[in-house]
Amino acid sequence: MSVTQPPLRSPEIRRLEPVLEPGHTYASVTDKIAAVVLTRPLGIGWLAGFTLAFLVVMLLFISIAWLVIKGVGIWGINIPIGWGFAIVNFVWWIGIGHAGTLISAILYLLNQKWRTSINRFAEAMTLFAVACAGLFPLIHTGRPWMAYYMFPYPSTMGIWPQFRSPLIWDVFAVSTYGTVSLMFWFVGLLPDLATLRDRAKKRYQQVIYGILSMGWRNSARHWHRYQSAYLLLAGLATPLVLSVHTVVSFDFAVAIVPGWHTTIFPPYFVAGAIYSGFAMVLTLAIPLRKAYGLEDFITMRHLDNMAKVMLATGLIVAYGYFVEFFMAFYSGNKFDVFLANQRLHGPYSHFYFALILCNILTPQLLWFEKVRRNVLALFLMSLVINTGMWLERFVIVVISLTRDFMPSAWGRYSPTFWDYSTFIGTLGLFVMLIFLFVRGLPAIAIAEMRELVHESHGEKGHE
């Protein structure tokens, strides 16, 4: 008859673990998040990190300048491997962006409360990742100033883009994605910019946040329209994010090259995108919460949930790899069978095995709660998965292009210094933008945190 307390580590207790540590008020969450931007002095860690990232961005500028001077011949691409690092990096970066939209839009529609403290910087991550991604198609033409040829404009030549080509779909998908992500992010920021304006003590801060907040005054009517627009944007961003990596996968799947021409590509590209995106969110969230003492807001529950999403999407990706092999042998198409064997035994097989290790084997550790609750292990895991997803794109692009139908058309690919410097340069650009973002804008959505405080008080009231 006696009702016993559930043991401490039982699932009942775990489910109650808060998305926000108890004891916070409207003012305390506002203070804590706004202080990172408004009052906290620049630490040595921030300055050192920013300087390093800035230097790497200089490397990017030098690489692009050299590319413009010499042309794409400075890269390792050749015939038949016309697509090298540029496409690998493009697909990798755009995939990383997907987690931001997933967190801010899909989890919003599903009413997942735990998204609140991570959505803002995940959206920022999306924007910066899309900026890095967009750079590659632009510069891989070798003449980036001609990029406007891709858009349908009335030219004196009287011709139009080929709308039946996935490369043109890509232009529309990525530019729409970038624009919608930017608007979604800005709309989310609007009330927080007003909060910063109201709390700013220094004149320049008042002016900057005053202009950016557009005179937002927290009117109930404004909030009503705001919520309506935000919900609609979330509903629009959800199919959009699924379409973007689908269209990216069409770049491959519509071609007849063995290893690319498969129907599994769209779903498995989308799953892979979310997989790598969540890994990148963890890579950023773990140092961020530590550096700015935000453990109350980004709790173990968030890290645990993200680890579970990674585990789930990682299994979908593993299924994708399996289906690729299965279909190659099931179809009996000799080019597909040959390519599958090339992945296992060809000149780039070590990339393939490294990919399996990073993307399929290591993440299985996430089944264990001990690993999901070990912050350092999660951080390392996120780096492993990011590496694995980069390798996946390398395997897809390079192995297929080096081994297509005719032995006379086979080739080899080895990246040059400039391939690496451009890629590392975009990593620097990404990190630098993140550094600027955490000090210039609230990294956690303040108004949504206040709402969360309100709701958690409400929950207490019902007990």
Place this chain on the structure above:
Amino acid sequence: MMEHSSHLHGILGEFETPEQLLTAAKKARAAGYKHLEAYIPFPIEGLAQAIGFRWTAVPLITLIGGIGGGLTGFGLQYWCSAISYPLNIAGRPLNSWPAFIPVTFELTVLGASIFAVVGMLALNKLPQPYHPVFNVERFARASTDRFFLCIEARDPKFNLAESARFLQELSAQHVTEVKDEA
């Protein structure tokens, strides 16, 4: 009397909890006030309705933007491929509509999103750098932890002394006049 009210925007009552504000808003509405506005640090369910706000055009504007974007997307591709520069490639159809779907879809989303955001801002009359409520010093807390109800001077039932007393009776902690200095 007219001279006086042209400089007075309204009267602002400050509340400590969202529940107090919601009750106050409902009572003010019941008392016959029509021009009410609430200022709150986060959206509160039912408050917009309580101050007499019924319908927002944002979804309709978004729908129009989406339809417009989609038609533009398909129309663009159809016109370019079938009218402006038709290319006969082995007799394949010029209006190859399945291949036009991705761009049509993307432009539908783009059109709807831009209309949603711009429509929301336009209906809210933003950007608007100046508003009389900003003259009240304590109003800065509307973006942190205080909940404000404003009875506007243009309300036919508005009377400075009476409305102030009304707000105080509704447990408003501070009641302040909002002056329009523009």
